[in-house]
Amino acid sequence: MARRVAVVAGGHSKFGKRFDATVRELSAEAFKPIVDEGITQDKIDASILSYAASQFSGQGAGSALIADYIGLQNRPHMRVESACTTGTASLRAAWGMVAAGLYDVMLVLGVEQMNRVSSAMATEYMSQAGDMRWEYPFGISFPAFYALMASRYMSEYGMTHDTLAKIAVKSHHYGAQNPKAHLPKEITFEEANNAVAICSPLNLYDCSLITDGAAAVVIASEDRVKEFTDRPMWIKGIGAGASEMMIQDRASLTSIPGAKYAANAAYKMAGVEPKDIKMAQVHDCFTIAELIAYEDLGFAEPGKGPELVENKENYHDGRIPVNCDGGLKSKGHPLGATGVSMTYEVMKQMRGEAENSSRQIDDVDLGLVHNVGQSGQFVNVFIFERGW
Amino acid sequence: MSEHKELYLGYSTDKAVTPFFQDFLEALEQEKLMKSKCTSCGAEYLPPRQHCQKCLSECTLTEMTEKxxxxxxxxxxxxxxxxxxxxxxxxxxxxxxxxxxxxxxxxxxxxxxxxxxxxxxxxxxxxxxxxxxxxxx
Known part of the structure; x- marks a missing residue:
């Protein structure tokens, strides 16, 4: 029988264009609040220190550099990579090691530095995560994959860009209240609807940001949790899934098959249903991705996501609050850090520690993280339970 | 290695060309789009795969007749x-x-x-x- 595992602490760097820092300094910034809380390096048995793409920072074997820089000498570390799900893949791997009894206490730290290259070069690197033989030669950028989903969704369900604009407005509304956010500013519906085209039908405000940042959490086995906190966040359900490599090979473009698969597995392991979830952090790398997530996670029926948006059920005081930290859209999307940042935000909300009552979700006893890599080739879903 | 004409698909200059992919590119130069068919189970693929996704057997290239x-x-x-x-x-x-x-x-x-x-x-x-x-x- 696997041991129960809880998230006991977390830290988060400022997200943004961080020309004042590289992966090492960003990692230290995310780890420092954990050390300040008393979970010092000597209490960490092992770590997973991950980033998605070494091309951005140019640093190879980065976990070695980070482990050394943040003072984890002699203790085992490694990197786990799975595109934008790198953060939750690291957490999933660490959970397994702790649940199995290999280690009691582990640090999971995700980091990415993306702004040392131009936006066009960053777009180039990310397009190389498509099929290099059959997709890359046609210049299918990352937004382009999601635009292919958006065009199809619009055609099948008659959705207009208004729905996507409303999602962007919500993200920025909450990002504006998050001091760690990359782009903490409100935007209007008109701005969101009329921004410069990036990959039509997606415009600038449909796209997440190219961000530098880091986030960290510490997990511990059930018999050690009390040493660190009286407010543990239990990992109650984990599901993972995958979708076809080439987007053209998918039976549907209005859903991410691997996300449904992952969500079902997570709900089953946790023994809960979508209606039990009090908040969700979903992978809104693009507004259309957030919309599809509502449906893949069972918060709305297929094709009914736009109604959830229209009724503002996704706001902090709505039926299913989503991304009340600004999401990837406004808080930012440093690839390897994103899944860890989502986990950190659920813990913060559960503890009632949002900076501002107008983004604090009431009484979170169950929170969900939905983290998608590439255009669905990797998916992790976590369900967390309040332990106090 | 036999002499092959250097060809690139689409708008990249990726040099990861295998003999199977080279045959595809040379047919394409003759305005023939090739799909592949599994020699064992008959499954068809476009774009072509050298190995069948189901049984991992070798596939052969065959021309698409649909235009x-x-x-x-x-x-x-x-x-x-x-x-x-x-x-x-x-x-x-x-x-x-x-x-x-x-x-x-x-x-x-x-x-x-x-x-x-x-x-x-x-x-x-x-x-x-x-x-x-x-x-x-």
Whole structure:
């Protein structure tokens, strides 16, 4: 029988264009609040220190550099990579090691530095995560994959860009209240609807940001949790899934098959249903991705996501609050850090520690993280339970 | 190694060419689009795979006879990856043949915004070392 595992602490760097820092300094910034809380390096048995793409920072074997820089000498570390799900893949791997009894206490730290290259070069690197033989030669950028989903969704369900604009407005509304956010500013519906085209039908405000940042959490086995906190966040359900490599090979473009698969597995392991979830952090790398997530996670029926948006059920005081930290859209999307940042935000909300009552979700006893890599080739879903 | 003509698919200069892919490129230069068929279970693939996804047996290349398709989905790429920035804007489309096989390529002769469901026809282009299939409206 696997041991129960809880998230006991977390830290988060400022997200943004961080020309004042590289992966090492960003990692230290995310780890420092954990050390300040008393979970010092000597209490960490092992770590997973991950980033998605070494091309951005140019640093190879980065976990070695980070482990050394943040003072984890002699203790085992490694990197786990799975595109934008790198953060939750690291957490999933660490959970397994702790649940199995290999280690009691582990640090999971995700980091990415993306702004040392131009936006066009960053777009180039990310397009190389498509099929290099059959997709890359046609210049299918990352937004382009999601635009292919958006065009199809619009055609099948008659959705207009208004729905996507409303999602962007919500993200920025909450990002504006998050001091760690990359782009903490409100935007209007008109701005969101009329921004410069990036990959039509997606415009600038449909796209997440190219961000530098880091986030960290510490997990511990059930018999050690009390040493660190009286407010543990239990990992109650984990599901993972995958979708076809080439987007053209998918039976549907209005859903991410691997996300449904992952969500079902997570709900089953946790023994809960979508209606039990009090908040969700979903992978809104693009507004259309957030919309599809509502449906893949069972918060709305297929094709009914736009109604959830229209009724503002996704706001902090709505039926299913989503991304009340600004999401990837406004808080930012440093690839390897994103899944860890989502986990950190659920813990913060559960503890009632949002900076501002107008983004604090009431009484979170169950929170969900939905983290998608590439255009669905990797998916992790976590369900967390309040332990106090 | 035998002498092969250096060819690239589409708008990249990826040198990861295998003998199987080289045969595909040389056929494409002759304006033949090849799919692949599993020699063991008969499964068909477009774009072609050298190994069957189901039984991992070898596949052989066989010419696509379908030339007409319908637009399954599209995107207008206004902000391109660096390697294609000189071509932006361009339209990437997934076309679906009546058999259900699909192909991802640029639509190169649009005069208005594309619409899902519109008819497409298969076209070809070759220029120096570049060869490609494309969609025409």
């Amino acid at each position: 007409e398709a319908k637009l399954y989905s599209y995107v207008v790429v206004e902000f391109a990856p660096m390697s294609l920035s000189s071509k932006q804007p361009y339209v990437v489309a997934i076309g679906e043949f009546p058999s259900g096989l699909r192909l991802t390529a640029h639509i190169t002769n649009l005069m208005a915004m594309p619409e899902v469901g519109m008819p497409l026809r298969l076209g070809f282009e070759a220029k120096e070392k570049m060869v490609t299939y494309k969609w025409l409206v």
